[in-house]
Amino acid sequence: MTLDRTADHSPDQPVEHPVHRAPGGTRSPRPGGARRREEILAIAVETFATRGYHHASLAEIAERAGLTQPGLLHHFRSKTALLSGVLELRDDSEMAQLGTERPRGLALLDHLVETVRRNAEREGIVRLYAVLSAESVTEGHPAQDFFRSRYAGLRAMVVEALVEACELGETRADIDVESVANAIIAVMDGLQLQWLLAPESVDMAATTRRTIDALLAGLRTGDRPG
């Protein structure tokens, strides 16, 4: 199953800041409209994070947004459309939208650790992604494709960074980059889950840092092969 990305917006395409179109063109939406959508999305993020996708109800999200359930469906024409809107916020690790200007080589891993450190102050986002990513492995879940390609992208990015590190001479060239990349991503995800259940028992950033260093230790240029 896939998200109905074609159906996730109101009849008129929303614009960041609605611009008065040229005469004869389509009408611009009301100025408050975009802001309202963002309010609703913020509440949906919170609700999906605390309840999961399936267990969250449109009625609850609507109520928390101060409108009725059909009122909510005016802005997002279905529950999957709302989920789609939430996932498209791409507010999570900010890794995904780094694009081509991202740090090169080992600097990317530093950036990763920094992101983890900041995430420790954004419990809602951490919870959202932890809950939805695991829920997405269930049968026919509408976020399955999203998370599949998210992990593929994340993996590719870390692999590329490790390859760059080899080229830059930062690490030896004989490391199994796929395996190391998977381990780095895995430890970040796993720590999030533990942290959500027992925040006082887990230092996400420090442990991520330690693990990345350990995975690359002995692989630095100049070290003897093991």
Added chain:
Amino acid sequence: MTLDRTADHSPDQPVEHPVHRAPGGTRSPRPGGARRREEILAIAVETFATRGYHHASLAEIAERAGLTQPGLLHHFRSKTALLSGVLELRDDSEMAQLGTERPRGLALLDHLVETVRRNAEREGIVRLYAVLSAESVTEGHPAQDFFRSRYAGLRAMVVEALVEACELGETRADIDVESVANAIIAVMDGLQLQWLLAPESVDMAATTRRTIDALLAGLRTGDRPG
């Protein structure tokens, strides 16, 4: 919220293999009863794993078990009772029930890797725990206490093994055992999620092995501190 452990069984306490009690004592349940319960539990495991707890319905579990929904509720008096039964199977990593006879020191970590290797052939169990553990961080989830104490126990066990390793002289004594333990558990969990979404992209056992070795490399006795 907690699981209603007091209410998770049929009127009569189930026995592994029901023994005919002495005359005058309480009546023994019918011989097929315990087997039926186990059949139901196996189907519940499968269903919770593929749908999650909240999205799985008693009606579906009942149908797959070849009875009606009230028929199912005859064996487990509520949905949470059924969940409780599923979690009590403790069929997962087998780590939890190792008890006092578990391997000492670094041998425990070898055992951990071996478990991961075997889990790659038991997708259902992996999926069950991945889905339920993440779902358990949602508000009021009935499995929350279970997973909280499961992680606490797992953490304590790995920490203890690392301390033993120090005492046995297998590693240096100045490692941050809590952090290393968290990292080991985290990488196992994180790899499971990636593996469920893209099995061909992840070698769970090899990557776990590599990460554990990396975390302990440089900490072996005789290595210089650094």
Added chain:
DNA sequence: TCAGACCTACCGACCACTAGGTAAGTCTTC
């Protein structure tokens, strides 16, 4: 004879979603 293992029938609550309305805003035209 009696409890275990089911069944049918039903409950109220909740689910996502639709139909169809209203009030108010925006744009065009005069």
Added chain:
DNA sequence: GAAGACTTACCTAGTGGTCGGTAGGTCTGA
């Protein structure tokens, strides 16, 4: 600047379906 056309942003009411759980019955095996 006012009138009319059109759209947005909601609303109330109701759809059919599913949910977990209960009441109370029947059959059967020990």
